[in-house]
Amino acid sequence: MDPSAQILLRKLKEHSRLSAADIAEINAFSYQLRHLQAGEDFIRQGDVPKVAVLVVSGMVARYHMLLNGQRQYLSFHMTGDLPDAQAMFIEEMDHAVCAIGLATIASIPHKEIVKAFDRKPPVGFAIWRETLIDAAIFREAITNNSARSMEARMAHLFCELFYRARASGLARDNTFHLPISLTQLGETLGMSIATVNRTLNGLRTSRTMDFRNSTLTVQNWRKLVQIGEFNPRYLHLKKAPL
Amino acid sequence: MDPSAQILLRKLKEHSRLSAADIAEINAFSYQLRHLQAGEDFIRQGDVPKVAVLVVSGMVARYHMLLNGQRQYLSFHMTGDLPDAQAMFIEEMDHAVCAIGLATIASIPHKEIVKAFDRKPPVGFAIWRETLIDAAIFREAITNNSARSMEARMAHLFCELFYRARASGLARDNTFHLPISLTQLGETLGMSIATVNRTLNGLRTSRTMDFRNSTLTVQNWRKLVQIGEFNPRYLHLKKAPL
DNA sequence: CGGAATGTTGATATGCCTCAACTAAAGTGG
């Protein structure tokens, strides 16, 4: 079986049940690999993609570009995610997608995927579910950035990323490689770099978590969850990794 | 034809093309009407709905409830919207939905809708597209509440609501009935009531827009768009109402 | 008409942004 197909299947199985015939459909897609440099854009605002992207390794992020050039990061995606599945049904991209650190992606032609939906509706439902979980993540980000303190925002973001990484088997023990800069963290959570740094320092001092050299170390998961008011139900996964 | 079906069709046609057979499927759904009081919850966090809701008249809002009882409004929905279409594929609700002012909704059993997807995939694609536009609205809200000034946030929200209302034929001229309180506005945009009021006053003084007695009056659309950095492309509608 | 909810406005406090100076790390060319 194609290794990209395997990655996609593993992911979809986190929330959906698929028959052998459904799996065969997914395995029949043609996956075109591509390696990305750190920070490289592979989809820009205004693009009309003809292929869907699957994250094979590394991390990828969606972002809005404001008129003054400021960025707002919207979500982060890791192995198994489909960061632009939506483009199958809404033509023009309203945001850009870039690599965070080095990353590998696989492209799948929209045509093949849509054809699979016609033949095996459960395949469509699984991918639809994937886009719905994305939407739930966006909703949580609205709440995070609008209603929570700086410390809570930070804690919540790391809770989510760590939890998702664990669910996808990408993190072992209490560490997780996350090649994101403080500037990007600020552009995700709506805070200045100075505050990002000080907030991170606070969590470090209280021995809750440590984020340094692109590596997250969770020292006290329960405390982190409590500070961030993190409740993983919105991720809609079948089984809890923590 | 059922008037609820007509409302739903009108909405789906804003972004999707449907054949006569597709339309017949949608018309065959059984629509159960229900009238709601102002502020009434009809879906709560944790619910597992068996029906999907269509807004027939009035407005409806999704919100998160934080541990301290604070609310965060996530989106507003008007005639033709399906505020919980997602519940067909992700069982448990991660947020609540309530009426804003008086409202009428129609319920459609999930079973009937899913059956229609099997028979006429374009019906499924149209509703999928609807949920994807919702996601785009959520993304925009992240950016709005995280990266824009108080005045810009306010302007952007009103731009979006007015634009969507126009697209659905719910607003004529420059006014639009919006039964939302200042408190709710604050809980939407992440600002205190005092600031909501003062910001509204600024927009009124500059003769950009006036929001009073539950009525929005747009005095200078171009200025409002400019202040809010509003670009309607993210709504992915086929034709611009303004 | 009375009471409650909502909106209005001013005064005060404070959390965060901005700016700036500095340190550390990473990447580059001689």
Next chain:
DNA sequence: CCACTTTAGTTGAGGCATATCAACATTCCG
């Protein structure tokens, strides 16, 4: 391989925007 340049991270000081609090006005609704 080391000096040099650039980028990323760190920390302090100061000012400002916005939250908070409080008092009052208005509207809504029974």
